[in-house]
Amino acid sequence: MTVALIDTSTANIASVRYALTRLNAPYVLARTPADATGCDRLILPGVGAAGAAMKTLDASGWSDALRAERRPVLGLCLGMQLLFDWSAESGCGLLGLIPGRIERLDPGAAGPWPHMGWNALEEFRDGELLLEGLSPGERVYFVHGFYAPLGDHTVASASYGQRVTAIARRGKVAGCQFHPERSAGVGARILSNFLKGEAS
């Protein structure tokens, strides 16, 4: 079992690699779809702005490949947002694997923008593989200024002025708005749930 870590050339690649190493999960850094040939699941990491990340994915061939992908995919942080249709951040189209739009988060009186820190996971959808062994109220580390509003895709949420999609899923495509690689034991559990889940 090998994970393809899609190389979006963004800064959190190292933390995701180290998290996989701590879980004893073999991975390859996949700059192009061809690099992921022998892998049975994919992780799409990412930090930074949506527009720049989409340009990288378009140039490497990953945009087209992901739209035709049949293996399980897990997007992390910006990587989760890229799975949706459109982002208000750069006013740009995204991968379109999960219907919905990414909007700017308005925290209101909840605190400063962006949403940064440890927040509670809530409203678990029954049977969600990534949440196995976890309970509502457990905290994970968020850093984001844009968000996916709740929808059919929401399998866990968090609250920061708005109800925020914390984990999204549509079929084999899933994503975490937070950083499981920086979310201590809870994050490690979510990653290991993804790694042990059914592959293609």
Next chain:
Amino acid sequence: MLARRIIPCLDVRDGRVVKGVRFRDHEDVGDIVELAARYSAAGADELVFYDISASPEARTVEPEWVGRVAQVIDIPFCVAGGIRSLDDARARLFAGADKISVNTPALENPDLVDALAAEFGSQCVVVGIDSRLNDGQWWCHKNTGDPTKSSQVPRRTLDWVAEVTRRGAGEIVLNCMDQDGVREGYDVEQLAAVRPDCPVPLIASGGAGAMEHFRDVFQQANVDGALAASVFHKSVIEIGALKTWLAGEGVEMRT
């Protein structure tokens, strides 16, 4: 609800963690990776590594230990000290740091803040501010890691907070120098004064000596996180016990 953050700060010099009183007379308190792992396991919400000799001596933080820390811990961490360029920042972020913090270099070249935010995103750009009361107003200080070079600059702290957040800083760490290292409590007055003008997360630094100090700064200055060093290094306060106590006092915590 978002939890308030407890953030141990590890002052680093020559690859070791050190701690001084009011920035002077540093003593060795342990190995970087060992302490990082210990605090992470104890329930710290985030760590800050600050190379205290970096700014004055124009040295840069060794990215080598940044990578070693990133491999071991599974909570976010920030690296400060000696970051003067996009390349300095990139080396640390790609080695696994979640955030970088700039202090003196931002005072000397404010455009650095804009450039860092444009290149890496505001979420990983922290501006550290060393501030002290003088003649009834709070003023920024630079090169505070070295008592012989530390000096006040002609920028009022409140103005500087407004400017750097406008330039793209995603978080402010306000180190209140009058309180630093003496464990008599955070500078609640100064932090509460800065809070309304700080649209991004605000982290209190300097003065923690007892559990009540953390409660007071969260409840009276409404800061997002509280940073401390010596009380954790010297085991005056145990992180797990602190967080449990704060939760009991009504402060939102990850316990």
